[in-house]
Each structure stands twice: as C-alpha cells, then as structure tokens.
Amino acid sequence: MKQLNFKHIRIIAKYHMRFSLRNGSGIVFLLLTLTTALIVASMFIAPVESMVDGLNDMDGMETQMTAGEMINEIGQSEEAESAVDWLVGADSEGKFLLRDKPALLSCIMLIILMLLPYLVSFGAFNQFSGDIANRGLRFILLRSERINIYLGRFVGTVFFCLITVVMSLVLLVLYIQFKLGVYQGIDLWVWGLQGIVAFFLLCLPFVALCSWISGSIDSPFGSLTLCLLTVGFPGLLLMMMNIYAKKDFFDKFWPTGWKYGILNSNFGTVALSAFILLAFTAFFLFIGLRSFQKRDL
Amino acid sequence: MSQGNRPGGLTALAVINFVFGGLGCLVLVGLFMILGAADQVTEGQVTADVASSGSVLFPLLFSVITVALLIVSGIGYLGLKKGMGFKMGNLYAVISIVGSIVSIIMMSQGFSIGNIIGFIYPAVTLFLLNTTFKEDFVN
Numbered sequence: 123m124k125q126l127n128f129k130h131i132r133i134i135a136k137y138h139m140r141f142s143l144r145n146g147s148g149i150v151f152l153l154l155t156l157t158t159a160l161i162v163a164s165m166f167i168a169p170v171e172s173m174v175d176g177l178n179d180m181d182g183m184e185t186q187m188t189a190g191e192m193i194n195e196i197g198q199s200e201e202a203e204s205a206v207d208w209l210v211g212a213d214s215e216g217k218f219l220l221r222d223k224p225a226l227l228s229c230i231m232l233i234i235l236m237l238l239p240y241l242v243s244f245g246a247f248n249q250f251s252g253d254i255a256n257r258g259l260r261f262i263l264l265r266s267e268r269i270n271i272y273l274g275r276f277v278g279t280v281f282f283c284l285i286t287v288v289m290s291l292v293l294l295v296l297y298i299q300f301k302l303g304v305y306q307g308i309d310l311w312v313w314g315l316q317g318i319v320a321f322f323l324l325c326l327p328f329v330a331l332c333s334w335i336s337g338s339i340d341s342p343f344g345s346l347t348l349c350l351l352t353v354g355f356p357g358l359l360l361m362m363m364n365i366y367a368k369k370d371f372f373d374k375f376w377p378t379g380w381k382y383g384i385l386n387s388n389f390g391t392v393a394l395s396a397f398i399l400l401a402f403t404a405f406f407l408f409i410g411l412r413s414f415q416k417r418d419l
Numbered sequence: 420m421s422q423g424n425r426p427g428g429l430t431a432l433a434v435i436n437f438v439f440g441g442l443g444c445l446v447l448v449g450l451f452m453i454l455g456a457a458d459q460v461t462e463g464q465v466t467a468d469v470a471s472s473g474s475v476l477f478p479l480l481f482s483v484i485t486v487a488l489l490i491v492s493g494i495g496y497l498g499l500k501k502g503m504g505f506k507m508g509n510l511y512a513v514i515s516i517v518g519s520i521v522s523i524i525m526m527s528q529g530f531s532i533g534n535i536i537g538f539i540y541p542a543v544t545l546f547l548l549n550t551t552f553k554e555d556f557v558n
Contacts, residue, residue, distance in 0.1 A: 146431030164532040
C-alpha cells in the first residue's frame, strides 16, 4: 500500500475520462445510454401523448386531461401498483414508488436500473485489455505503480458512467417537469437525485467486475463478450433459482439482487443495499487488483 | 498524422454514420418504390401531390440530404479528411438539428420525447467533432 499515490490516481482517472471519449467504447456507451434512457421514457410517455392528441383531434371527444395527468392517473392504478410490487419483489413498495413519489420517474428509473449493468459493460470493458494487447500500459508503468493505474482507471470509468447517466436523467426530469408538468419540481428533482445515487451505487460493482475482466484479458472484444456474459448470466441464473425454488434470497448473492433496495421506502433497506453494493465493489476490486498486479503486462 | 493513428472514437462514429446512412437509404428506396407503384395506379397523381405539398416534400428532401451527408462524412472520418469529414460532419449535425426544429414547428403535435431521441446523435456528433476530435482531421 506504500505505492498508493492519490495524486497519480487523480491524474490517471482524469486522463482516462477524457480518453474514454476518444476511443470507440466511450462513444458507444454514451449513445447507448442516452438512447436507451429516452426509449424507456418514450415507452411510457409516447402512447399516452398520442392517445391524448388523438382524442383532442376527434370532434366532440376533447379530453379534459393532459398527457401528464393521464400518465399520473395510470400510475395511481392498482394494476400499475401490483406490476411494480412484482418487479421490485416487495409488497408495499408499489404504493411508495407510484403514489408517494413521482410515479413516471419511478417507473423509468426501475427499468433503467434493470438495464444499467449491461450498459455499464459497454463503457467499462476496455479499461485495460486494449492497452495490454498493444503493450501501451508498459509506458505508463514507467511513471506510476500498477495499483495507481488500476484504481485510477476504475475511478475514471465510474465518473464517465456517472456523468452519462446524470445527463440522461437530467434530460428526462426536465422533460417531465416542463412538458408534462404533473409533479412538484422539488419532489421530482429530489427523487431524481436519489435515482442518481442508486445508479451510481449500482454502477460501482459492475465497473469493478469489468475492471477485473479487462485487466485479465488482452483482447477488447473478448473482454466485452465476457463482461456482458459475467454481468448478466449469474443474475439471471439466480433469479431463475428464485423462481424454481420459490425462494426470494438467491438473487441477493449478486449485485443485481440489491438494485431496487436503494429506492426503498425504508431507510434501513436503503443503507443495507448501499453497504452490500459497496462490499461487492470492494470484493471485485480486491481480486481484480490482485490478478492485475501479478500478470505479465 | 497517419491513418494508423485514427482514434477509435472516429472509427466508431464512421461506423454509426454508415449504419444510420444505410438504414436511411433502405427507408428512402422503400418509400420511392411505394411512390412509384402508387404513381402507376394513379397515373402520376401521387408525384404531383408530393411535389405540391410542402409537408411531404420537405421531410423527403431533408432525409435525402441527411442520408447523403451521413455517408459522405463517414468516409471523411475514416480518411481524417478536413473537408469531407469535419466540415460535412458538422453540416450534417447542424442540418439535422435545424431540420428537427423545423419539423417540430410544422407538426401539429408539437414537441415530444421522440424528438429528443432524434436530437441525440447530431448533438453528440457536433460536440465530439468540435472538441474531442477537432485536431484529428489532418488530411
């Protein structure tokens, strides 16, 4: 740990964030995340908007509701509540997410949280593998230690992912606030902020996992494939085990099992989920760093 | 700067341009085939209607121009060409954004979330070409 140098980590993280945009993976991640977030939002908003427009165009059928009010009305329904209860895996959370909080933003955030681990793979798969393949890391090793390079790139990738996700969420919140105008501005922004914290905490273990894979493989394509498989497969397998064994704890052995805990109504659950996600991050970082420090670069 | 030093991001932008340009080409070819078939049935009435109606002609012309610019700038990105890559890429982004704004104004429904999706790629292109890749177009 004597070799740990925070100044080096900061410089490497800053450079890596800038470099993320210069290599293809950063651009693909940026476009994928923005497009996915907006497509998810449009899945909820566009059908209602066109229905309201259609009703307004028909003679004598003018609706008294705006699209935003209609979306809110649908969000308050019992069907929507039971759908959210099923998705989150908790009986009373639907009421909290749809009635106590801005329902539309809750629904969008739940779907993005489901997709986020896969999206993160596109942003984090090439932290080291490309540079290991072309022996570029050897030049950086002349100036800093492996631990600083590893942690610096991890931090840089996390911040790049965070900035992209924040951009997506800010776009959505602005649209919901100014175009639909059904929620109180302050409620919307506070809930959006908690969503950003949830996205950030869920990003961490998966970026750490991708750092480990990327540091172990010297092929960017191989790294992307393995990242996507490793991020998705265990979560799906544990979820299926939950269904077949009729239990609800198997998915807790993987970070995806804790993703909705950060949006929970109970502060204890929020804190526990955050702690477990951070623990997963520390675990993946530890084994990734161990493997990176031993390997031939 | 030699071709070997082309940043991966520019290659990615070029590939995305070709994908969007190719998809746009397919849509346009399909549209022209439908127009041609409709023309045969109505003895040229459809083409005359399209030519006289701004609400049909404008999006059609706009699509042809953006598809052409996407493909040309994609080739320019690969060759790190200042005129064909940097300038055409910027032109595509500006025309695309202006076109989207005009179409929002012309449409009766007004601004929708779908319009923001349409803005993303041109806006990202404009940003990246003028910041991250500004110095890379050396040919």
